[in-house]
Amino acid sequence: MRDLKAVGKKFVHVMYPKKSSALLRDWDLWGPLVLCVSLALMLQGGSADSKDDGGPQFAEVFVIIWFGAVVITLNSKLLGGTISFFQSLCVLGYCVMPLTVAMLVCRLVLLAGAGTVSFIIRLIVVGAMFGWSTLASTAFLADSQPPNRKALVVYPIFLFYFVISWMILTFTPQ
Amino acid sequence: MDSNDDIEDVSLFDADDDVSRRSKKSKIRHPVASFFHLFFRVSAIVVYLLCELLTSSFIACMVTIILLLSCDFWAVKNVTGRLMVGLRWWNQVDDDGRSHWVFEARKVSAQGGKTSSEAESRIFWLGLITCPMIWVIFAFSALFSFKVKWLAVVVMGVVLQGANLYGYIRCKVGSRKNLTSMATSYLGKQFLRQTMATEDQAAS
Numbered sequence: 541m542r543d544l545k546a547v548g549k550k551f552v553h554v555m556y557p558k559k560s561s562a563l564l565r566d567w568d569l570w571g572p573l574v575l576c577v578s579l580a581l582m583l584q585g586g587s588a589d590s591k592d593d594g595g596p597q598f599a600e601v602f603v604i605i606w607f608g609a610v611v612i613t614l615n616s617k618l619l620g621g622t623i624s625f626f627q628s629l630c631v632l633g634y635c636v637m638p639l640t641v642a643m644l645v646c647r648l649v650l651l652a653g654a655g656t657v658s659f660i661i662r663l664i665v666v667g668a669m670f671g672w673s674t675l676a677s678t679a680f681l682a683d684s685q686p687p688n689r690k691a692l693v694v695y696p697i698f699l700f701y702f703v704i705s706w707m708i709l710t711f712t713p714q
Numbered sequence: 715m716d717s718n719d720d721i722e723d724v725s726l727f728d729a730d731d732d733v734s735r736r737s738k739k740s741k742i743r744h745p746v747a748s749f750f751h752l753f754f755r756v757s758a759i760v761v762y763l764l765c766e767l768l769t770s771s772f773i774a775c776m777v778t779i780i781l782l783l784s785c786d787f788w789a790v791k792n793v794t795g796r797l798m799v800g801l802r803w804w805n806q807v808d809d810d811g812r813s814h815w816v817f818e819a820r821k822v823s824a825q826g827g828k829t830s831s832e833a834e835s836r837i838f839w840l841g842l843i844t845c846p847m848i849w850v851i852f853a854f855s856a857l858f859s860f861k862v863k864w865l866a867v868v869v870m871g872v873v874l875q876g877a878n879l880y881g882y883i884r885c886k887v888g889s890r891k892n893l894t895s896m897a898t899s900y901l902g903k904q905f906l907r908q909t910m911a912t913e914d915q916a917a918s
Contacts, residue, residue: 567805573784577777584773598773599866626805 547571550634567626572633575640576605579704582643583711601707608700609633616685616693623684632697635677639701642669643708650712662709670705674698744797748837751794754786755845758871762852772863779867787874790842791881796820798838801885817885842882846875 547570580601613628621628645665649658678694685693758779765775796802800820849871856864 570784570788573780577780581773581777598776599863602866 547574550630551637567624567630569626569630569633572605572609572630572636575633575636576602579605579636579640579643582640582647583707604703604707605633605636608703612696612700615696616681619689619692620686621681621684621693623681628681631677631680632700635673635680635701636704638669638672638676639666639704639708642666642705643711646708646711666705666709670701673701673705677701743831743834744794747794747797748834750789751798751838752841754782754789755841755875758782758786759845759848762867762871776867780870783871783874787878790878794838795878795882795885798834799882801882803881803885815881815884817881817888819885819888842875842879846872846879849875 546568550568550571580598583601584598609629609632612632613625616623616628617625642665646662649661649665652658674694674697677697681693681697682690761775761779761782765778769775791803801818803815803817806814806816849868853865853868853872856868
């Protein structure tokens with residue numbers, strides 16, 4: 541129960557990104573796991589019933605999120621960041637949450653119907669949530685970097701969330 | 715009067731029997747913990763083996779296995795290790811942002827009442843060591859038969875269970891190594907206390 545409370549607290553922290561070391565102090569990977577599973581499930585969505593079609597894509601989302609987070613973390617460690625490996629992984633994982641919310645909104649919009657209007661709505665929602673994720677994660681992570689290298693750290697994070705939001709935006713159930 | 719005596723006798727006998735029964739039973743003192751210790755890991759492996767027969771949906775299988783693996787990781791790390799063998803490990807981050815891995819073993823208590831039983835620790839280590847080995851075998855078989863989509867699940871199994879195994883081995887080794895240092899520090903403390911006491915006596 542205590543772990544569940546900690547996970548819930550971290551969700552709230554991501555929704556209101558402010559600089560606090562409490563989130564960084566005690567890391568865990570439960571939240572990222574839950575977010576990753578739900579995101580992959582929702583990206584799967586419509587084609588879940590077909591046998592061979594859905595399989596690789598589900599694992600693909602998993603691998604992209606975890607492998608991407610590991611690579612970003614290694615990058616920031618190699619650049620001389622003062623943050624520990626798992627803390628960075630934790631922050632990156634939790635900051636996927638706005639994108640999961642965006643995915644939820646997208647599915648609801650797609651239920652209403654597909655067209656130019658719905659595409660514009662999805663574009664706006666995904667863009668906003670993408671900005672949110674990037675801002676939140678950089679707010680947490682940028683402090684640990686030396687100031688002259690900040691851009692080098694932020695750029696891969698930007699790319700990481702960009703790929704995920706691209707997957708969300710281009711998703712259409714068959 | 716007579717009946718009262720009888721009752722007392724019976725109750726005493728019962729209590730005696732109960733004690734003996736408990737001491738027999740105490741080989742496995744935490745049946746629930748040892749059950750779940752084995753249940754999650756074994757069922758993850760069983761699901762992995764049988765899922766292609768049972769359902770055609772890859773996603774349902776994968777989610778089930780992931781849930782089982784993460785439940786197992788949580789249970790073994792937070793509950794069963796502490797109850798069954800008295801070892802635990804966790805991560806701590808200090809103010810500088812440096813992380814410390816703490817491996818801890820319960821001190822052997824003087825009464826001997828709290829020490830873990832032999833059977834329990836055997837179950838614990840057996841489950842802890844065999845399951846990652848089975849997952850490693852799965853990993854190789856998935857790699858060589860080019861089942862790339864399964865490789866993600868199997869790698870996750872190997873990583874989660876290997877982490878637990880590594881943590882507990884570190885605990886075990888650390889506890890053995892620390893025993894001498896703990897003893898010396900305990901002796902030192904005792905010595906200090908005695909000298910303090912004698913000094914107090916001398917002062918008064």
